[in-house]
Amino acid sequence: MIALVIRDLKLAMRSGGGFGHALAFFFAVALLVPLAVGSDSAILVSVASGMIWVAALLASLLSLDRLFSIDFEDGSLEAIAVSPLPLEIAVCSKICAHWIATGLPLAAAAPVVGLLLHLPGEGYFWAVASLLVGTPALSALGAFGASLTAGMKRGGLLLSVLVVPMSIPTLVFGAKSIALAVAGASNTTAFLLLAATTLTAVAIAPFAAARALADSLR
Amino acid sequence: MSVWEFANPARFVRIVGRILAPTALLSASLLAVGLVWGFFFTPPDYVQGSAVKILFVHVPSALMAINAWIMMLAASLIWLVRRHRVSVLAAKSAAPVGAVMTLAAMVTGGIWGQPMWGTWWAWEPRLTSFLILFLFYLGYIALWHEVDDKERAADLTSVLCMVGSVFAFLSRYAVNFWQQGLHQGASLSLDRDTNVHNAYYVPLLLCMAGFALLFVTLVLLRTRTEIRKQHSAAIAARINADVR
Amino acid sequence: MQLRANSVSCRRGERTLFGDVGFALGGGDCLIVRGPNGSGKTTLLRTLAGISRPSTGNIFVDRDEVVFIGHSNAIKDQMTARENLEFWASVFGTADADDALKSFNLWEARNIRAICLSAGQKQRLSLSRIGISRRKIWILDEPTASLDADGSAAILSRIRSHCRNGGIAVVATHHEFEMPESKKLDLSRFQPSLRSGVRSAPESPQS
Numbered sequence: 001m002i003a004l005v006i007r008d009l010k011l012a013m014r015s016g017g018g019f020g021h022a023l024a025f026f027f028a029v030a031l032l033v034p035l036a037v038g039s040d041s042a043i044l045v046s047v048a049s050g051m052i053w054v055a056a057l058l059a060s061l062l063s064l065d066r067l068f069s070i071d072f073e074d075g076s077l078e079a080i081a082v083s084p085l086p087l088e089i090a091v092c093s094k095i096c097a098h099w100i101a102t103g104l105p106l107a108a109a110a111p112v113v114g115l116l117l118h119l120p121g122e123g124y125f126w127a128v129a130s131l132l133v134g135t136p137a138l139s140a141l142g143a144f145g146a147s148l149t150a151g152m153k154r155g156g157l158l159l160s161v162l163v164v165p166m167s168i169p170t171l172v173f174g175a176k177s178i179a180l181a182v183a184g185a186s187n188t189t190a191f192l193l194l195a196a197t198t199l200t201a202v203a204i205a206p207f208a209a210a211r212a213l214a215d216s217l218r
Numbered sequence: 219m220s221v222w223e224f225a226n227p228a229r230f231v232r233i234v235g236r237i238l239a240p241t242a243l244l245s246a247s248l249l250a251v252g253l254v255w256g257f258f259f260t261p262p263d264y265v266q267g268s269a270v271k272i273l274f275v276h277v278p279s280a281l282m283a284i285n286a287w288i289m290m291l292a293a294s295l296i297w298l299v300r301r302h303r304v305s306v307l308a309a310k311s312a313a314p315v316g317a318v319m320t321l322a323a324m325v326t327g328g329i330w331g332q333p334m335w336g337t338w339w340a341w342e343p344r345l346t347s348f349l350i351l352f353l354f355y356l357g358y359i360a361l362w363h364e365v366d367d368k369e370r371a372a373d374l375t376s377v378l379c380m381v382g383s384v385f386a387f388l389s390r391y392a393v394n395f396w397q398q399g400l401h402q403g404a405s406l407s408l409d410r411d412t413n414v415h416n417a418y419y420v421p422l423l424l425c426m427a428g429f430a431l432l433f434v435t436l437v438l439l440r441t442r443t444e445i446r447k448q449h450s451a452a453i454a455a456r457i458n459a460d461v462r
Numbered sequence: 463m464q465l466r467a468n469s470v471s472c473r474r475g476e477r478t479l480f481g482d483v484g485f486a487l488g489g490g491d492c493l494i495v496r497g498p499n500g501s502g503k504t505t506l507l508r509t510l511a512g513i514s515r516p517s518t519g520n521i522f523v524d525r526d527e528v529v530f531i532g533h534s535n536a537i538k539d540q541m542t543a544r545e546n547l548e549f550w551a552s553v554f555g556t557a558d559a560d561d562a563l564k565s566f567n568l569w570e571a572r573n574i575r576a577i578c579l580s581a582g583q584k585q586r587l588s589l590s591r592i593g594i595s596r597r598k599i600w601i602l603d604e605p606t607a608s609l610d611a612d613g614s615a616a617i618l619s620r621i622r623s624h625c626r627n628g629g630i631a632v633v634a635t636h637h638e639f640e641m642p643e644s645k646k647l648d649l650s651r652f653q654p655s656l657r658s659g660v661r662s663a664p665e666s667p668q669s
Contacts, residue, residue, distance in 0.1 A: 003549055003552035003553060004549075004553070007538070007541070007545075007549045010540075010541065010545075011538055011540055011541070014540040014541070015540055073534065074534050074535065074536060074537065074538070075532050075533070075534025075535055075536040076536040076538070078508075078513055078530070078532055078534065078536070079530070079532075079536040079550075079591065080553065081512075081513050082511050082512065082513065082525075082528055082529065082530040083550075083553050083554060083595075084526070084553065084554060084555060085553050141385070144381060148361060148374050148377070148378060149364070151365075151370070152364055152365070155364070158357075158360055158361065158364050161353075161356060161357050161360055162357045162360075162361065162378065164353070165350055165353040165354050165357060165382070165385070165386070165389070166381070166382065166385040168350055168385070168389045168392060168393075169385060169388040169389050169391075169392035172389075172392040172393065172395065172396045173392060173395070176395065176396065189395075190395070193392075193395065197388060197392075200384065200388065201385075204381055204384060205381075208377050208380070208381045211373075211377050212373070212374055212377050215370050215373040215374055215377075216370060216374070217513050217514075218369075218370065218513065218514045218515060366475075367475060368475070451476055452476050454476075455475070455476030455477050456476075459477060
């Protein structure tokens with residue numbers, strides 16, 4: 001399992017900017033927000049916590065397209081299906097690798113984006129914390145979506161249509177965790193619900209995705 | 219007769235041929251009576267005036283929007299466990315009907331909301347949930363469209379329907395939580411139990427039954443069409459192979 | 463150890479590729495699968511390997527002994543030959559990457575990124591998974607594709623010695639295979655005869 005995670009990370013680095021692209025997109029969206037809604041600090045403060053999560057969701061979504069389809073096309077998936085490695089475990093490895101390559105950098109970059117969007121001081125800790133806890137769900141749900149579209153020539157847009165609705169609970173609880181902290185209220189409930197959503201996604205996704213991949217190989 | 223007898227496509231088509239006309243007729247008459255009664259022979263609400271009468275379309279379509287998804291979930295589960303083709307084709311057929319019901323619920327909600335709340339669309343938990351449900355329907359339908367192989371499409375959409383259900387359910391609670399925090403929703407939320415006047419009760423029930431039967435009729439019809447499409451595709455493949 | 467197919471038929475979409483294929487292989491047997499393009503060789507092999515499911519019929523095989531090398535080579539271009547094999551070695555829980563590199567004549571090329579390897583080298587790299595897996599039932603789809611005469615002869619003798627040591631091999635190929643001791647299965651004889659709706663009579667593979 002670890003071998004697959006390491007291989008994927010290696011491939012992400014060597015194919016040029018596996019880590020970089022999602023991060024760059026994260027900043028690009030953060031740049032679009034003030035350009036679209038105006039640079040007025042009051043407006044930015046009111047949207048900052050939400051926009052951090054929207055940007056993170058989009059950045060995570062963007063990097064999913066090739067999660068399984070490369071392995072599907074070059075026969076790696078088929079070879080794994082006839083190996084001692086269960087597909088469920090292979091999916092788990094993929095989720096881990098995707099999270100390390102996108103979720104982790106996004107969480108690390110959140111304070112900088114927060115700064116650009118005039119996020120009040122109380123929000124920084126929770127921006128990082130909520131992204132750390134919430135992005136595994138995005139990776140897991142994304143892996144499920146990617147498994148459904150693995151056999152398609154152009155699955156990118158469909159993938160987003162499938163994954164976005166499923167990511168809504170994570171987005172709501174994640175953005176709430178920051179917003180409530182900024183407003184000075186207790187965000188414990190929101191944060192725990194965010195963690196619960198992640199656990200649900202991580203528990204379901206490997207089995208559903210493995211099933212879908214086995215179907216696509218058939 | 220066991221329920222599983224329906225699983226035989228040929229028998230299903232035969233049974234549908236027999237019951238389609240009666241269900242269609244019953245649905246039409248229930249809707250006609252319910253809607254005419256509801257629109258013309260009930261008193262206007264003392265707060266909302268006659269605008270309230272859109273509830274005779276709004277409530278049944280909202281009900282069927284959710285029930286259609288639940289039916290798809292059950293049918294997908296049956297396909298994954300027992301691999302009855304009719305079951306998954308019924309789920310496929312129900313999706314566009316459910317999506318239209320969801321759309322109808324949102325549109326009638328907007329028409330109702332305009333005079334009541336002064337806006338066509340409010341980010342109210344119920345309406346928002348329906349928008350999310352609509353997205354789930356679109357994703358399910360799109361996946362059916364994109365996968366060429368029928369068997370694979372059936373498997374993938376069924377898995378999507380099951381996982382999607384979990385997160386659609388979670389979204390409902392997430393949206394409630396989200397609204398609660400933004401502002402007090404009491405002025406915008408409609409508690410239907412207290413709104414439904416006794417005079418509306420019977421025509422509303424008739425409309426609900428009419429919508430439910432309309433849904434059943436459409437799903438039966440569409441499922442039969444799907445079965446016939448598969449038959450004709452199989453025949454076409456055989457003819458092609460013969461020519462070859 | 464055995465690999466048994468019991469009146470297996472496979473479909474692609476609406477089209478039946480072949481019907482009623484049956485054979486039984488034991489230790490030491492080699493089965494050569496032939497047939498024109500589109501007769502379902504790849505589908506049969508994928509079905510034997512457990513990736514696809516047969517439309518009807520059964521396959522009896524110990525899945526933990528199967529190794530499958532398909533058309534797609536499962537090679538990552540951005541990694542070196544050795545890194546590719548080390549990955550598969552850890553998946554199969556063996557440590558034979560270097561041995562496999564040597565025995566498939568890839569030792570010189572071990573530190574070259576796979577994208578720079580020739581088609582023949584890539585094919586050998588892909589085939590070296592059978593060495594790494596240490597499994598006994600080889601299912602090979604066109605193993606001699608893009609190999610030169612020497613390479614083909616080498617893989618052929620490898621298959622032969624594998625069978626002599628009690629292994630099982632199923633090989634799909636267009637080319638003449640100089641293996642007199644192998645069984646043969648011609649898929650074109652298992653095409654469904656469409657006009658009558660009755661499938662052609664099953665024939666057991668001849669020795």
